[in-house]
Amino acid sequence: MSLLTVDGVTLEYHNGRQSFTAVYRVSFNVGRGDRFIILGPSGCGKSTILKAIGGYLKPVEGNILLNGKTIESPGPDRVFVFQELDQLLPWKTVKDNIVFALTTSRRLSRREADERAASFIEKVSLTKFSNSYPHTLSGGMKQRAAIARAMAVGPEVLLMDEPFGALDALTRAKMQDELLQLCLDSKFTVLFVTHSIPEAIRLGTRILLLTAQPGRVKAEVDTRDADAARIHELLFDGELEGGSIHA
Amino acid sequence: MLDRAIVRKVVLLVLLAAAWEAYARWLANPLLFPTFSDTVRALISSVASGQLLRAVSFTMALLLKGYLAGLVLAGLLTAFASATRIGTDFLEILTSMFNPLPSIALLPIALIWFGLGDNSVIFVLIHAVLWSVALNTYAGFRGVSSTLRMVGQNYGLSTVGYITRILVPAAFPSILTGLKVGWAFAWRTLIAAELVFGVSSGSGGLGWYIFENKNQLLIPNVFAGLLTVILLGLIVENLIFKTIENATVRRWGMQT
Numbered sequence: 001m002s003l004l005t006v007d008g009v010t011l012e013y014h015n016g017r018q019s020f021t022a023v024y025r026v027s028f029n030v031g032r033g034d035r036f037i038i039l040g041p042s043g044c045g046k047s048t049i050l051k052a053i054g055g056y057l058k059p060v061e062g063n064i065l066l067n068g069k070t071i072e073s074p075g076p077d078r079v080f081v082f083q084e085l086d087q088l089l090p091w092k093t094v095k096d097n098i099v100f101a102l103t104t105s106r107r108l109s110r111r112e113a114d115e116r117a118a119s120f121i122e123k124v125s126l127t128k129f130s131n132s133y134p135h136t137l138s139g140g141m142k143q144r145a146a147i148a149r150a151m152a153v154g155p156e157v158l159l160m161d162e163p164f165g166a167l168d169a170l171t172r173a174k175m176q177d178e179l180l181q182l183c184l185d186s187k188f189t190v191l192f193v194t195h196s197i198p199e200a201i202r203l204g205t206r207i208l209l210l211t212a213q214p215g216r217v218k219a220e221v222d223t224r225d226a227d228a229a230r231i232h233e234l235l236f237d238g239e240l241e242g243g244s245i246h247a
Numbered sequence: 248m249l250d251r252a253i254v255r256k257v258v259l260l261v262l263l264a265a266a267w268e269a270y271a272r273w274l275a276n277p278l279l280f281p282t283f284s285d286t287v288r289a290l291i292s293s294v295a296s297g298q299l300l301r302a303v304s305f306t307m308a309l310l311l312k313g314y315l316a317g318l319v320l321a322g323l324l325t326a327f328a329s330a331t332r333i334g335t336d337f338l339e340i341l342t343s344m345f346n347p348l349p350s351i352a353l354l355p356i357a358l359i360w361f362g363l364g365d366n367s368v369i370f371v372l373i374h375a376v377l378w379s380v381a382l383n384t385y386a387g388f389r390g391v392s393s394t395l396r397m398v399g400q401n402y403g404l405s406t407v408g409y410i411t412r413i414l415v416p417a418a419f420p421s422i423l424t425g426l427k428v429g430w431a432f433a434w435r436t437l438i439a440a441e442l443v444f445g446v447s448s449g450s451g452g453l454g455w456y457i458f459e460n461k462n463q464l465l466i467p468n469v470f471a472g473l474l475t476v477i478l479l480g481l482i483v484e485n486l487i488f489k490t491i492e493n494a495t496v497r498r499w500g501m502q503t
Contacts, residue, residue, distance in 0.1 A: 054397070054401070056397060056400070073400075074397070074400040074401050074403070075401075075403050076401065076402050076403050078401075079401055080397060080398070080401055082394050082397070082398075084392070084394040086392055086394055086395065087394050087395070087398050089395070089398070089413070089416070089417075090417075090499045090500060090501050091416045091417075091419070091495070091499045091501070100402075100412075101402055104402040104403065104404055104408070104412075105401075105402035105403055133498065133499055133500060134500070135499065135500025135501075136500070153402070
């Protein structure tokens, strides 16, 4: 049985009286240990799917199941890493951010939480900065701390919403390698949203391609038998000839 | 030496005091404008006799009562506004109505409602504190980024935990602004209220001290009272609130 099942899910956004469909009847399965990438152009609703899995948004149609149970609300079994650099609590140091997440979500004692926080800070090589406040860190360091916090909580699935989207190209490449290494070491199940094809191929074991407005599944590919050209073709087939390119 | 702000400010203060002294000596009319040295002498003797300290502690005790009562009410109002839509409208209507109304304008009616005594003054102090604190706290809550909100919900916090451990610290820069503005309003209101109110009550705070000395034409004492008002204001704003600010929003990199 798969860990996470998304079955015929339609998601709508309400903007005042208007509502529009962000995602239409999307289905996929994520197995334990997968690094599952949701790839698509801007506005295809990929972040919206992630929010629904996080429990922040209810599907108007279809089901989302984690270990066979319907997702009702946000919870520490699905921890988010966001794109935004302000996701660390600014009034807590790097270490206290992780300790806070651990004590509130897993009911760990303060001492156990301290030890676990220290070990995850070391994993993302921030030991020197464990007592620094977030505003003194660079963008890459902030995201590393956020990843450490999410992993320390030990969720069933990590939900990453373009976590490297706000970083410069060099830092981004380095962070991709680090994340890959962390995932290989600890066998996390990761759901990763991106619009970058190279990032998807580099990080993912499986890639779900979405089309835009509303988001629908276009294809699901295994990275072992897909290269960038093939994915590009799947994403943009026909449109190149028609002259409209969605960059 | 002059590169340090504190040195420059001390130099300016000394120059101001010298100009005061020189002008008062040239004017030579202690009933209108006493010299700086007379004022300092009056200040020292009033402190020594305990008269001024009694007035200060009276004023401060009253101020704290009104301030704390105002904060509690502001907290309730903000909670109501955050929890329900009608509460939001209620807060918006009340603040836009009462925020422009100077508290001292309510003193006559407060005297009729609550009679002569602390209660009337506390009533106008609550009015001075309540709206600015409630408005700033509410604005702070609304300004908490959706990312931080989602992070807070992610760890399964209870509603109370979510408010006290996520919303309040995240909104703290605004809350602190509200506390400072509320304090400044309350301070000015109280001195003004005592000037009016002390006339009829006779039990004396700092405003009453100023008023009474003016009646007895002890003008250096009047100036000493004014100087005390300035000093207390400086101490609260630059020591107490600055310390809180340095220990919180500055340390967290959240100052706006």
